[in-house]
Amino acid sequence: MHHEIGLISTIAIGLVYALIGGYVAKRVGLPPLVGYLLAGVVVGPYTPGFVADTKLAPQLAEIGVILLMFGVGMHFSLRDLLAVRNVALPGALLQIPFAVALTCGVTSLWGWNLGPSLIIGLALSVASTVVLLRALEAHGILDSASGRIAIGWLVVEDIVTVLILVLLPALADSLHGQPVSMVSADHNPATGQLLLPVGILLGKFLGFILFMLLIGARLLRWLLERVAATNSRELFTLAVVVAAIGIGFGASELFGLSFALGAFVAGLVVGESGHHHQAATELQPLQDAFAALFFVAMGMLFDPSILVREPLRVLAVVAIIVLGKFVATFLIVRLLRHPTGTALTIAAGLAQIGEFSFILADVGVTLRLLPAEGQSLIVAGALLSITLNSFLLRAARAIQNRTELPVPA
Numbered sequence: 247m248h249h250e251i252g253l254i255s256t257i258a259i260g261l262v263y264a265l266i267g268g269y270v271a272k273r274v275g276l277p278p279l280v281g282y283l284l285a286g287v288v289v290g291p292y293t294p295g296f297v298a299d300t301k302l303a304p305q306l307a308e309i310g311v312i313l314l315m316f317g318v319g320m321h322f323s324l325r326d327l328l329a330v331r332n333v334a335l336p337g338a339l340l341q342i343p344f345a346v347a348l349t350c351g352v353t354s355l356w357g358w359n360l361g362p363s364l365i366i367g368l369a370l371s372v373a374s375t376v377v378l379l380r381a382l383e384a385h386g387i388l389d390s391a392s393g394r395i396a397i398g399w400l401v402v403e404d405i406v407t408v409l410i411l412v413l414l415p416a417l418a419d420s421l422h423g424q425p426v427s428m429v430s431a432d433h434n435p436a437t438g439q440l441l442l443p444v445g446i447l448l449g450k451f452l453g454f455i456l457f458m459l460l461i462g463a464r465l466l467r468w469l470l471e472r473v474a475a476t477n478s479r480e481l482f483t484l485a486v487v488v489a490a491i492g493i494g495f496g497a498s499e500l501f502g503l504s505f506a507l508g509a510f511v512a513g514l515v516v517g518e519s520g521h522h523h524q525a526a527t528e529l530q531p532l533q534d535a536f537a538a539l540f541f542v543a544m545g546m547l548f549d550p551s552i553l554v555r556e557p558l559r560v561l562a563v564v565a566i567i568v569l570g571k572f573v574a575t576f577l578i579v580r581l582l583r584h585p586t587g588t589a590l591t592i593a594a595g596l597a598q599i600g601e602f603s604f605i606l607a608d609v610g611v612t613l614r615l616l617p618a619e620g621q622s623l624i625v626a627g628a629l630l631s632i633t634l635n636s637f638l639l640r641a642a643r644a645i646q647n648r649t650e651l652p653v654p655a
Contacts, residue, residue, distance in 0.1 A: 411609060
């Protein structure tokens with residue numbers, strides 16, 4: 247009897263290559279995530295040898311994003327988010343347009359139209375939750391002031407990205423063939439038509455938040471308390487996974503929001519339930535495994551030949567991510583009256599891209615707004631920026647530690 251083993255082979259080969267790549271990366275002083283991405287390149291369709299299922303891999307990656315966003319929600323309470331709103335909210339809302347404008351300026355020199363320029367600009371403006379969370383944990387600053395601001399900043403970026411993903415289909419027709427200079431709303435014939443979908447989206451978002459605050463939070467706390475009372479570790483783990491994936495799925499199906507946003511809100515609720523330490527401990531192995539599969543799936547999208555065909559464009563993309571975003575974030579944090587060391591650490595942590603950038607690229611390709619070359623440029627930018635990020639953050643932390651040393655009496 248023959249069985250369809252596409253799922254099993256994709257998971258098995260993906261994890262094996264991720265282990266090898268992650269081990270080699272760690273041994274040479276790089277984050278394991280770089281090894282996971284390179285593992286995806288090896289099993290992807292652009293390199294010889296075994297090719298993993300390119301349809302199943304993104305679904306496995308989605309589970310990884312859900313579990314990781316759930317973990318972020320557990321680590322970052324709503325009180326912490328509100329505490330950093332004065333810097334995270336204006337900071338993200340200023341940095342995103344800056345990155346998009348900078349990218350559009352560069353792509354106009356390449357002869358690109360407005361559609362692909364906006365997609366790649368938005369993709370380069372959003373940092374990776376996975377990379378940032380892992381980096382903050384590695385440096386022991388997840389619960390520091392810098393860590394809370396960086397995570398809050400990233401949450402605002404994620405919410406903005408979700409809004410953009412909903413609006414892109416409505417904008418697609420008006421963006422096709424327009425030059426980069428057509429960036430004013432006054433020249434966009436679809437501006438008036440966007441008011442309705444924006445209003446509907448905001449209504450769904452508020453409806454989901456109200457549902458979770460009034461009903462979902464109570465049901466989730468009740469469920470966790472009952473399961474925890476059984477003293478069954480496996481049942482508690484299952485309950486946490488059900489909360490993460492179930493609420494993420496419900497947010498998508500019932501409210502039209504992203505899986506990741508639903509999982510993040512679920513994590514916030516669990517974080518306030520009194521069971522977040524146990525939940526974080528039980529969920530960590532699953533988060534690690536599916537995070538590896540996520541980055542393997544993203545690596546499969548990368549065509550290595552672009553490094554030879556378009557080296558200057560790759561360098562330009564990396565410069566926007568690592569230098570452009572770093573300088574913009576640093577200046578914004580300093581203008582908001584935070585210390586130089588804190589500004590350096592936040593800027594360094596956010597000077598990379600990841601999962602939401604890949605999602606934006608995929609949507610752009612589906613809507614025929616982004617060419618395959620653009621997707622490869624985004625993955626190349628992610629690979630190189632993640633590789634450089636650990637060194638950049640390490641240098642920023644060293645400067646912060648020196649500048650914040652107490653002055654001897």
